[in-house]
Amino acid sequence: MFTRQLYTRCLSEAAYYIESNGIAAVIDPLRDIDEYIALAKERNATIKYIFETHFHADFVSGHLDLAKQTNATIIYGPQTVTSFPVYVAKDGETFSLGSATVTVLHTPGHTIESSCYLLKDEAGKDVALFSGDTLFVGDVGRPDLSSGNLSKEELAAIMFDTLQNKIKPLADDIILYPAHGAGSSCGKNLGPDTYSTIGEEKKNNYALQITDKTEFIKEVINGLSDAPKYFSINAKINKEGYDSLDSIKMKGLTLLSIEQFKEKIDQDVIVLDTRDKTQFAEGFIPGSIFIGLEGRFAEWAGTLLPFDKTIILLTEKGKEEETVVRLARVGFSKIEGYLDGGFEAWQSAGEPIDMIIDIEADELAMDIPFDKNLRLLDVRRETEFAEGHVKNALSIPLEEMTDIAKIANFEEHDNLYVYCNSGYRSVIAASLIKKQGIHNLRNVLGGWQAIKEIDKIDFDKNIEALN
Template sequence: MNIEQIYTGCLAQGAYYITSDGEAAIIDPLREVQPYLDRLKKDNVKLKYIFETHFHADFVSGHVDLSQKTGAPIVYGPTAQPSFEAIIAEDNQIFEIGKIKIKVLHTPGHTMESSTFLLIDENGKDTAIFSGDTLFLGDVGRPDLAQKAANLTQEELAGLLYDSIYNKILPLADDITVYPAHGAGSACGKNMQKETVDTLGNQKQTNYALKQSSKESFVNAVLDGLSAPPKYFGMNVALNKKGYDSFEEVMKKGKNPLSVEDFETVAEETGALILDTRNAAEFSKGFIPQSINIGLKGDFAPWVGTMIVDVQQPILLVCDAETEEETITRLSRVGFDNVLGYLNGGFESWENSGKEIDTIDRISAEEFADIFDKNTIVIDVRKEGEYAAEHVENAFSKPLAYINDWLSSINNNQHFFLHCAGGYRSMIAASILQARGYRNFSEIEGGFNAIKKTEKIPTTDFVCQSKTLS
């Protein structure tokens, strides 16, 4: 028996590849399935089952493509109602893969069909659980995503999650290995540990949700501090439930090099969003007017899903050379399949053609420190928790994820300074602001990390009274 976690950092997502005696199972596969096919061929094993822990919200799974290419059936837990052929397992149903078994534990709460898969080894010993979004390391799955589909309140879903964990998972042996679907950085939880594998016994000691004295305290603890989920989550659930275009078709459509003239024509005719995936420093020096910067070298896909409301939005890409395929792949993982092409030759070809370009006023932290005073307006686009831990004194907390809510509060007649932790998120914000006509600002290179190093700017570690921008 072999268990391999295939972890994708930009999504904080874990897929699992399990083999035994010439047969294999894959749990929660990524959208692009060729690496799995290559691995199956290399190991000379047959894929027997594709297990899905639930209908994922934060990424598009590769279950449909993988099943079509291998003939292996897709397995969901009880109550799942996909639009494609699948095995809907019963609670405690057992599936055999070679000499091992996988037992389905129905664990609703995160979603109604959510299931945990218990692996029983060749000797009949309970060895591991693949807990999906039911149990994370340090946390549990958020119970506020499936309210509409389940026709239940988040409190009722949290109560179901309590029953699932305390009645189905916690009675299992302490030495069982926990393999979750996500780790730190995922929006599917709020308090995940940086580790991606642990024992159940250690989780019983370190996971706040597993140490609650009652169902009521569990519900209160799990629901406390939840931020609004990204808007693309519901659209990803629909794709995972109903099916989607093949990855090959998405890649063929998107990997379409366009000349400067054709790029401009397509943008005008389709209303496509121009997505520039270069790093923040390069983008600030010059970019196509109205384009939005979300750097590929960062939490690219989750921020695309957070900032671009509709997965059907037509997109044109401006990329560094030879990153077009990776960009299209990572967009497809979160359901953004409508890429119409990319600028052949990158931004350099646009600049060399003599077309209009725009820039962002980016200054160093030292320059900011030299002009900072008590009247300086500072907008901090980090998360609320980061701001609460420490921030520039009197700065306004305006998290990037909610930019559409606070944008109208900006007074374009007053110059302000914009920063995040290191410059990635503040450049996303700067590009959006500028595309919406806000230009009276400076973005701070290096963000709060660089500001602190100057040792010239007063900071505070408590949340100041909220203020209104005017």
Template sequence: MKVEQIYTGCLAQGAYYIVSENEAAIIDPLREVKPYLDRLEKDNVTLKYIFETHFHADFVSGHLDLSKKTGAPVVYGPTAQPEFDAIIAEDNQIFEIGKIKIKALHTPGHTMESTTYLLIDENGIETAIFTGDTLFLGDVGRPDLAQKATNLTQEDLAGILYDSLQNKIMPLDDSVTVYPAHGAGSACGKNMQKETVDLLGNQKRTNYALNQPDKESFVREVLDGLTAPPKYFGMNVAMNKGGYESLDIVMDKGLTPVSVDDFEAYAEETGALILDTRSPAEFYKGFIPNSINIGLKGDFAPWVGTLIVDVKHPLLLIVDEGTEEEAITRLSRVGFDNVLGYLKGGFEAWKDGGKEIDEVKRISPSEFAEQFTENSKVIDVRKLTEYSAEHIDNAFNKPLDTISDWVKSIDDSEHFFLHCAGGYRSMIAASILNSHGIRNFTEIEGGFNGIKKTEKFPTSDFVCQSKTV
């Protein structure tokens, strides 16, 4: 028997590849299925089942493409109603793969179809659980996402999740290994550990959600501090439930090099958003007017999903040479399939073509220290929890994920300084502000981390972030 966790850090997502004898199973595959097909070919095994723990909200699963390419059926837990052929497992139903068994444990709460898969090895020993978004390391799945689909409140769903954990997970032996669908950085929970595998016994001892004295306390603690989910979550659920275009077609369309003149014309004719995936260090020096910078070397896909309202909106890309396929793949993971192409020759081709260029004013933390006065206005775009932990005295907290709510209230006649933690998010904010015609600001390179190192700014007292939302 072999169990392999295939972890994608930029999405904080874990898929699982399980082999016994000449058969295999895959749990919660990502959109691009080639890594799984390569493993199947290398091991000379047949894919027997594709297990889905639930209808995912934070990424588009590869279940449909993988099923079409291998012939393996997709399996969901009880109450799931996909709009395509699938096996809907009964609670406690057993699936055999080689000499091992996988038992479906219905664990609703995060969503009503959420199911944990229990691995029983060749000797009949309950060895591992693949918990999806029911149980994370250090946390549990947020119970507020399925309210519209179920006509239940988040309190109702949290209570159902409590029952699932108490009745299905807690009775299992402490030696059982926990394989969750996500780790730290995912928006599907608020207190996840950086580790991606643990023993259930350790989670019973350390996970705050598993140590509440009663259901009422559990509901209160799990719901405390939840922020609004990213806007793309609902659209990803719809794609996972209803189907989507093959990634092969998406890639063929997106990997179209577009000349400078055609790029300019396409943007005007289609209303496409120009998405510049270069690093902040390159973007600020020069960019196409009204383009949005979300750097590929960062939490690229989640921020795209958070800030671009419609997954169907047409996109035109600015990429560093050689990163075209990576950019389109990562966009497809969160459902952004409508990429019309990328600028041939990159930004340098645009610049060499004599086209209009915009810039962001960026300064170092030491330069900021020289320019800062007691009357300076500072906007901090970090999360509220980061800001609450420590910030520049009198700085205003305007989190990046809510920029669509506050951008129109910015006074374009008053200069302000803009920063995040390290410069990635503040450059995203800078590009959005520029696209709204707001230019009366200066962005701080290196963010609060760099600012703090200067030791020249009064800051609030540090408060430990016990739960990161």
């Protein structure tokens, strides 16, 4: 028997390839399916099943394209309703995989159709549980996402029963393979590892240690941040179907001349620049939005960009396809090409450019006592801001900066200094602010990490200390 975890760090997402005697299955595939097909070909295996643990909200699954390519059967757990053909399995139903078997465990709570898949080896021993978003390392799936008319309290109560009746009775030595790791918004506080054992989770996971249902509901719900705005869109796409990735790539990889690019700009499209943040700050097309590939690109794109508007791209050379694929992973399909020659061609043609002024943290410290119009904008999350921030800084988390009213609160005479934790989110924020016509701003290099390392004497004198 062969098992491989295929982990995508920028989405904190784990898909799985399992195989026995040349018969394979893929669990929770991403939209770009080439890796699964290549692995099966390399191992001279046939992909027979595609097991989906639930309707994913944080990415678009590759189930439809993979089924079309391989003729594999798409399998969901009980209470699944889709707009395309799938096999809806019964609780406890078993599927043969070569000499191994996969048993469906209906485990509602994260969503009503959520299911885990229990893998038995050729000797009939339980060896692994593919838990989707039901059970993570150190956490459980949040109960406030798409599941009909059920409240988060009702789903949390169902989750308690699931854990008590379906998960805790399992043997301690079973390997736990969840759908996500640290950084995912599908849970509150996932652990750093991408796999564990049932025994370790019984010892260390708070959700498996609480035995009172009322206390469990309170604990699971407490501290939940708002789900990213694109989650409901992705869940709907996964339930109702989508255009093939090949068709999206065909449109998205259209080469656009400078004149064609300008014509599309005039049609009120989104110009998305995915280069490195330093390159962007040094020069960019006016009005473009920066979201660099080096960060959690797809998540920020899904959070900040509208899904109903056309996107045209400016990328580093050779990064065009990666950009399109990573956008498609979170449901973007209206991508209509990229600039031939990139920013260098635009600049060489004498077209207008904009830039962002970068400053070091110690320069900020020197400016604060003498600039009466200085305004500090902290774009980190509320929890980060609460743990420490520059005194008198205004908190507008980046995920809230699609609210134009909040950005418009700045005056023309304000000298705006923007910082995040390390410098990635602040450049995104600066591009959004500039797009709204506010240009008197500076980006603090290194963000909060650099600010708090300023020499203590200068820190106390010029920044006055943390709240």
